[in-house]
Amino acid sequence: MIFTSDKDYKSTKKIKQGISTIKKEFEPLAKWIDQKYDVKTLNIIFDYIHKNKSQPRIQICLEYARDKGKFMDNKTYNFDKRKQKEVAEKFAEITSNYELENKTNWIKRLFKLIYKSKNVFVYFSDFETIAKDEANKNIPEKEIKKLKTEINNPELWGIDRRFNSVTYFLQTDEQLKKYEYSETHKKWKEQYFELLKEYDEFKYFKKEYFNIHLDSKENFDTNYESNWYYYYK
Template identity: 25%
Template sequence: MINQSDSDYLETKEIVLGQQSVHPRYQRLIDWIELTYQRRPINIDVDRVGPCWETRLSVIFCTEAEVGTFEDDSGINFNKSIQASIAAEHERLEPWYAKFSLRQKRDALVIFTSFEKVARCDVFDQVKEDALLGAVLKVFPDIWCVKKMLSYPIIFFETDREIKGLDSGKKAEVRDAVGSLIADLDFCGCFADDVFIGFDSKENFEKSYQSNWFYYSRDH
């Protein structure tokens, strides 16, 4: 899952909200993963990718921290041994899938994804820009602007010097103000203890990004 319009995200969201249950076909594999790795997925999505329609098995956990336990020592790639074990168990439980593969000797591609990561974007997307700006201006009335990123806001002051002089108490105050806007929309509690707010300056935006929001958004 990449964004909130993806079908696997929408299905998992309904599961989290109690509007539907995990498909019975995947319940046994979820139970096996929990028993074997002490982490319980909230959903599993299986689809076909590539020119040979190979099976891709997405194991969906709630948090990014849970996904991290399935990475190798590099912290970049998934643990190949775990991927192979889950693929083998999936084939054992659902051998009929192999009948539809044009490359039957190749294991299913197993990936691990975080529901919370996309849910944060979903929730924050619902925060109205005027409400966000109003909440920030009550704490910092002299800012340049507020920019909504995918899952958090960045507050822009005029100069770098203003950023360096920010009071920690004011930072906490604006975090609480923004958090109160998010709270009523946060259907899964993904912002409960982690409302991130970025701080930057117009000076840096002009100097480092040539006043171009596209370039800026790529880095944030």
């Protein structure tokens, strides 16, 4: 679950919206994870790495970014191996004890290779981050242009959105310094947040933590060859 177009994101979004629910087979594991690690699990998705049936994996779709952080190793910035192992073992225990004989054949096939925890790769994602990306992306471009027109400042070159952030570009580095800690900067933040919250379906953006970044066209042209790919690389 990386982009708003991912099927994993879309299926998890339906759960968050109350349109669907987590698969019954995964409910016990989700409950166990939530209680043990004090997090909120929205969805659990099972598939195979590169569609290789000998490499099963489960994705634990947590709701909040802070919840995903609880499963990261602060030293390596990778997933915490101990917690991966704990979840894998619990997954194997729950699925091996689950009553399968009355289930359909696809359920039997689904669990065929995942009783042994050593076969299961566990990884974690969070819904909040992608939902915020989607909210920002869903603001119509005409609304961004309208906002820039309303600001009516010749020193503001452009407004550019990427993922869940936004950057206001001044014309020059000197202007950037002038606006960085100004009341105008605060006002721009307020204006953009008011626009953004209309598209924030799940109210994940919080005003007290929201900010807009400032940069300059001069920096963009000089140091990034006027190329968005280089700028966001």
